[in-house]
Amino acid sequence: MIVFVFYPCVIWLVAFSYRRRWVSFAVSLASVGPVALVVLLAQHFLARGAQGLFPTVWVAPGLYALVVCAVGLLISIQPRRAREDECRVCRYDLTGNRSGVCPECGDASVPPREGSGSDRTRNAA
Numbered sequence: 721m722i723v724f725v726f727y728p729c730v731i732w733l734v735a736f737s738y739r740r741r742w743v744s745f746a747v748s749l750a751s752v753g754p755v756a757l758v759v760l761l762a763q764h765f766l767a768r769g770a771q772g773l774f775p776t777v778w779v780a781p782g783l784y785a786l787v788v789c790a791v792g793l794l795i796s797i798q799p800r801r802a803r804e805d806e807c808r809v810c811r812y813d814l815t816g817n818r819s820g821v822c823p824e825c826g827d828a829s830v831p832p833r834e835g836s837g838s839d840r841t842r843n844a845a
């Protein structure tokens with residue numbers, strides 16, 4: 721039973737770690753697969769001859785898979801926080817950047833570096 725709690729935690733942890741990347745979306749969408757596989761296997765091996773159960777046996781696992789997938793996708797679209805030495809727009813590595821402007825995308829909201837003195841120069845110009 722603990723697998724019902726453990727499984728979404730793993731999916732959501734991967735989704736969180738790789739949010740805004742294709743891995744996150746792929747893992748969230750693929751999380752439906754194992755649930756469907758378990759239901760199909762259970763149906764095949766445990767409920768032989770119980771064809772009348774077919775539609776209802778999918779309701780609870782279907783809702784479960786839907787919630788795991790939907791929450792995974794919600795986590796996937798959450799923005800990643802830029803590291804202190806990354807551009808907040810394009811994540812370009814700004815180590816050693818003293819201009820205060822990202823050379824990759826031109827974003828001027830680069831946090832000033834200690835000892836750079838670029839703020840004084842920029843404000844005077």
Ligand SMILES: [Zn+2]
Nearest residue numbers: 807810822825
């Ligand atoms: Zn940038």
